[in-house]
Amino acid sequence: MKQELTCINCPMGCALTVEIENGEVLSVTGNTCPRGDIYARKEVTAPTRIVTSSVPVKGSPYTRMVSVKTEKDIPKGKIFDCIEALKGVELNSPVHIGDVVVTDAAGTGVNIIATKEA
Amino acid sequence: MKKEIVIIGGGPAGLAAAVSAYDAGVRDILILERDETAGGILNQCIHNGFGLHTFKEELTGPEYAARYLKMAQEREIEISLNTMVLDISPEKTVTAVSPERGLFTLEAEAVILAMGCRERPRGALAIPGSRPAGVYTAGSAQRLVNIEGVLPGREVVILGSGDIGLIMARRMTLEGAHVKCVAELMPYSGGLKRNIVQCLDDFNIPLLLSHTVTAIHGKERVEGITLAEVGPDRMPVKGTEEYIPCDTLLLSVGLLPENELSKSAGVALSPVTGGPVVDETLETNIEGVYACGNVLHVHDLVDNVSAEAAKAGLSAAAYVQGKKTEKGDSFRINCGRGVRYTVPSTVYRDEKENVTIRLRVDNVYKNASLNVYFGEEKISGCKKNIFTPGEMETLILLPKQWQGREGDLTIALEDNA
Numbered sequence: 001m002k003q004e005l006t007c008i009n010c011p012m013g014c015a016l017t018v019e020i021e022n023g024e025v026l027s028v029t030g031n032t033c034p035r036g037d038i039y040a041r042k043e044v045t046a047p048t049r050i051v052t053s054s055v056p057v058k059g060s061p062y063t064r065m066v067s068v069k070t071e072k073d074i075p076k077g078k079i080f081d082c083i084e085a086l087k088g089v090e091l092n093s094p095v096h097i098g099d100v101v102v103t104d105a106a107g108t109g110v111n112i113i114a115t116k117e118a
Numbered sequence: 119m120k121k122e123i124v125i126i127g128g129g130p131a132g133l134a135a136a137v138s139a140y141d142a143g144v145r146d147i148l149i150l151e152r153d154e155t156a157g158g159i160l161n162q163c164i165h166n167g168f169g170l171h172t173f174k175e176e177l178t179g180p181e182y183a184a185r186y187l188k189m190a191q192e193r194e195i196e197i198s199l200n201t202m203v204l205d206i207s208p209e210k211t212v213t214a215v216s217p218e219r220g221l222f223t224l225e226a227e228a229v230i231l232a233m234g235c236r237e238r239p240r241g242a243l244a245i246p247g248s249r250p251a252g253v254y255t256a257g258s259a260q261r262l263v264n265i266e267g268v269l270p271g272r273e274v275v276i277l278g279s280g281d282i283g284l285i286m287a288r289r290m291t292l293e294g295a296h297v298k299c300v301a302e303l304m305p306y307s308g309g310l311k312r313n314i315v316q317c318l319d320d321f322n323i324p325l326l327l328s329h330t331v332t333a334i335h336g337k338e339r340v341e342g343i344t345l346a347e348v349g350p351d352r353m354p355v356k357g358t359e360e361y362i363p364c365d366t367l368l369l370s371v372g373l374l375p376e377n378e379l380s381k382s383a384g385v386a387l388s389p390v391t392g393g394p395v396v397d398e399t400l401e402t403n404i405e406g407v408y409a410c411g412n413v414l415h416v417h418d419l420v421d422n423v424s425a426e427a428a429k430a431g432l433s434a435a436a437y438v439q440g441k442k443t444e445k446g447d448s449f450r451i452n453c454g455r456g457v458r459y460t461v462p463s464t465v466y467r468d469e470k471e472n473v474t475i476r477l478r479v480d481n482v483y484k485n486a487s488l489n490v491y492f493g494e495e496k497i498s499g500c501k502k503n504i505f506t507p508g509e510m511e512t513l514i515l516l517p518k519q520w521q522g523r524e525g526d527l528t529i530a531l532e533d534n535a
Contacts, residue, residue: 006311013311015503050166052178054264062155065267067164067180083292097184116180
């Protein structure tokens with residue numbers, strides 16, 4: 001079986017073709033970098049995404065909101081659970097890029113970290 | 119006050135231009151930024167996907183901005199925040215105002231235009247209906263959600279499939295809004311493919327190609343819109359109208375380079391890009407005035423903005439250091455079939471460095487080649503499975519390719535046999 005995918009790793013959006021047999025990936029073609037190969041294999045077996053959002057911060061001279069992201073990609077099915085884990089979170093200034101905002105978000109084992117200074 | 123280089127705008131273009139001018143040896147640099155922080159639009163682009171080319175890792179917008187801001191701070195480059203530039207004269211006198219300094223003027227040796235772009239507003243679309251609350255450009259909604267922490271609506275229709283619209287479809291969904299559909303006038307999306315996959319497909323948001331909004335309903339607040347299919351002439355097809363109840367309409371219908379200041383300086387603008395006409399050094403028709411980033415032409419990737427701006431910074435540095443050679447004869451870059459525009463549009467024959475040509479195609483072309491000709495002679499070509507207007511193409515021209523050749527250059531798309 002062949003499956004057509006668009007790589008989402010970078011804005012090039014390579015058109016990938018994955019050959020699958022009995023749930024096993026036989027080949028990935030169309031990628032221009034190794035990230036595409038990894039993405040295609042994951043996407044047809046266990047798709048993942050990076051989740052980004054923003055949370056309020058108190059006492060910052062620059063901003064009312066701090067942007068955040070999951071430190072690594074998390075299972076696609078857990079996107080809304082990660083957003084839920086951010087509900088009610090409020091930070092206090094100072095916040096630095098990379099500070100952990102939520103540990104082990106929604107049982108994914110992945111932390112949510114700040115992506116903005118505040 | 120005199121300044122060697124004045125940069126208008128402290129977004130990704132302005133910061134990258136400043137850093138490269140500094141690294142080329144210029145110390146007297148001032149960035150004028152109208153917002154209260156530097157970084158420009160990146161500050162509200164909290165999604166990931168930035169910097170794969172520049173930093174070889176995937177960053178969010180604020181992280182990408184912070185990298186460049188740090189580079190500028192390490193070099194102690196002065197950034198004047200909350201500073202609105204009111205005028206640039208053809209003599210490069212920059213008039214600006216800020217709460218700290220009041221109204222002031224700067225005599226610049228070189229000016230780098232890095233003002234970015236603006237979203238096409240509702241007023242430019244001629245959609246009939248009254249003027250209820252609830253119609254926002256996608257970028258305004260992005261600022262409300264990500265910077266102000268306010269959700270501008272619950273039941274949302276998005277008109278236009280530009281990248282900001284696609285990103286906001288996902289963002290509004292994650293924040294609890296219901297995005298009913300994204301309607302696109304053209305038969306293809308103007309956004310990046312990856313954004314259609316991860317912003318629409320992931321959340322089962324339908325993308326309706328060849329559709330448009332023909333009416334906005336509601337008096338105080340948007341109550342609904344009329345959606346209709348359009349024909350090949352891009353006009354609504356009678357009988358296909360459908361009423362969709364919603365409280366919010368987001369517009370992602372194109373970006374316009376912001377060139378009011380360029381005009382006052384006498385900078386010639388391209389009717390196609392809406393940005394200045396530049397040569398390969400990114401100099402405009404006014405000597406010592408350079409342009410880069412979205413004020414020059416709307417980019418798809420910030421990485422391309424940074425690379426282009428670094429070139430403008432180098433050129434401006436060479437100009438104030440007196441290293442710029444007298445410009446002689448130049449050749450034009452003509453747009454052949456399928457090519458909407460190129461930046462630059464002219465190249466000086468004496469140029470010793472490789473020239474990066476950035477361009478956009480005017481339609482979707484499958485299995486085609488982007489070929490470069492001098493007269494009838496083909497000098498290079500680049501084959502791709504698909505070319506789309508949403509993605510910028512980049513070609514590198516080597517000096518040996520134009521040296522010894524007469525006439526102008528033409529870039530054209532041709533179908534592969």
